Amino acid sequence: MAANPFRNLPSVNAVLEAPAIQALEREHAHELIVAAIRQELDGVRQRLSAGEAIDGEADAGMISARVVERLRHELRPKLRRVINATGIVLHTNLGRAPVAEEAARAAYEAARGYLNLELDLATGERTSRQDAIREWVCRLTGAESATAVNNNAAATVIALRALCHGQEVIISRGQLIEIGGSFRIPEIMAVSGAILREVGTTNITRLGDFERAIGPNTAALMQIHTSNYRISGFTESVPLADLVALGRRHNLKVIDDIGSGAMLDFSRFGFEGEPVARDSIAAGADLVLFSGDKLLGGPQAGILAGKRDWIKRIEKDPLMRAFRLDKMTLAALETTLRLYLNEESALRDVPVLRLLGTPLGELQQRAEELAVRLRDVPGIASASAIADIAYVGGGSLPDQKMSTWVVELTARDLDETAFARRLRLGDPAVMGRVREGKLVLDVRTIFPEQIEPLVRAIGSVVNQNSTSGVI
């Protein structure tokens, strides 16, 4: 009769003495290691109970190797670097805008040391942290003053609350949008305590509709850029200049939520009708709101630019304390804004602008080179470069299409879904698209220095033994 296999299992203490575990003790808490050893031993016991043969897998050395692997996997960071091969430049799920190298460095320096966040270095007196961005936003937009909060949703809430609480704000029905899940204008309005007064219809709103809705309790007229959809066909909307003229006649504020924060004319990238903050201010808007991490290409933020008095009132609102930016974001935002003082440096150094501006011929060349490299990877069945269409923004500007180049891939032993999943779980993680039996990698959003790690990541997942690893 064979010996009882359970009796041959090592004890927890025996595994703890294995050299691999001794090395782990320097990195991980003892209790975590003991728990992982118990889990591994339990796993082996279960397999033995199920009648499995586990020859050679149950000695202390093997168990300790599996414990090392288990802890490495369980305790790896939840937030990991991702190579964005979706072609979506502003991908909300991938952190929207990658910031400029200089902006990232400013955030890093701000994070690891002290800085004059709320200190005037000339006088030694306390100042506002908003001074770090105020002047730059004013120079870039022509506004009298400016301030910043956590995102444009917060900017909308605080502006409406500070300036329009308990009063009516008139908005066209054609602009009552939802942006990315939970940002719905009527709900934001309700949260702020302002009263939404809708006018016009979905496709047609005229100046007269606004005019007739004005009453003793009206505080503002508001325009909202329909960033993520377009109404076409039989349509009419009110130009900002007309809204401003109406507002002046009735002594009402005009608020313009332009959404994406374009600082320069985006028709150079083939997008028509993208509002520019400076134009809104020039047209007479009292307050312009936009995001920091959409077309501006900076960190997540909401910027408010406009009349000095309104900005002061917003900064005095108690929500300011809850919505204000932290030192790292402020540092990155200031650096991003300063890049725009010279359009050439913005186009060169702000990644969003660089990615959107890459010429199609260059993308074609990169896609063809990548396809050639990937064809040589064992485990890859096919790799071809083709022209394609991508979208600029996942949740932010989903209707803006762009021509691009992609590499379509198939693997010998993996279907496209398994292939995509393994790439997502790899190191570095790679996020592509899956389409008609193929994995699609868009080169527009892959940085040149990521090509090597990308090729390696693909090589390692197509050659992975499908039963290996705990993933």
Ligand SMILES: *Cc1c(COP(=O)(O)O)cnc(C)c1O
């Ligand atoms: C994106 C967007 C918002 C929300 O901005 P966040 O910075 O994502 O909070 C608000 N309004 C418009 C018009 C937008 O496009």
